[in-house]
Amino acid sequence: MSEPHASQSSNSLSLPAQIEALLYAVGEPLPLSALAEVLRVDVAEVEAALAALAEQCRTRGVRVQRLGNRVQLVTAPEMSEAIQTLLNLEEPNRLSSAALETLAIIAYNQPITKPQLEMIRGVNCDGVIQTLLARNLIQELGRAETVGHPMRYGVSFEFLQYFGLSSVAELPPVEHLDVLPHMREASTGAATSPNGAHAPQAASDG
Secondary structure, eight states: OOOHHHHSSOOOOOOHHHHHHHHHHHOSSSHHHHHHHHOOHHHHHHHHHHHHHHHHHHGGSSEEEETTEEEEEOOOGHHHHHHHHHHOOOOOOOHHHHHHHHHHHHHHHEEEEEEHHHHHHHHHHHHHHHHHHTTSEEEEEEEEETTOOEEEEEEEHHHHHHHTOGHHHHHHOTTOOOOOHHHHHHHOOOBBBBTTOOOOOOOOOO
């Protein structure tokens, strides 16, 4: 008989419950591989347990938020206003149209380089990229293997929190609606992580 996994033998909690406890304790994104190593299970088992946990959390006060191979727990976006009041947090200002447009392009085309972004927008994007990086709404994903090796960009966990998303898979199909109004509306319900981290504040950035 094979030796039971630590997650099965150490306590009576289900694997989704154990993952929930670890994510809550850490309070920041964790790689799936780290969860698998700690719990002594396969990554595939972690994937299945996360899917189960995400389903369980749909009617609870926390949500499973995932970006690539990292995952974390955040509060339900519906609780944003109450949490802001409880923690005396300032309500984040809305992003400018230029920032929203740039975010939408990055979100739907990531990883994307600045030259590609400027080709789509038709304007220089140095300023807005720096603004979005400063607000942690986008992240650098390494350099492209093309001429000049430009930096590639993608959205961050803070982006998901700002728009109250569990993953980029929840973004609406771009062919079905005007993305910018949707993102403006979504930005009013930001999530927070259990350790109190809040979606980044944004200012008018042109």
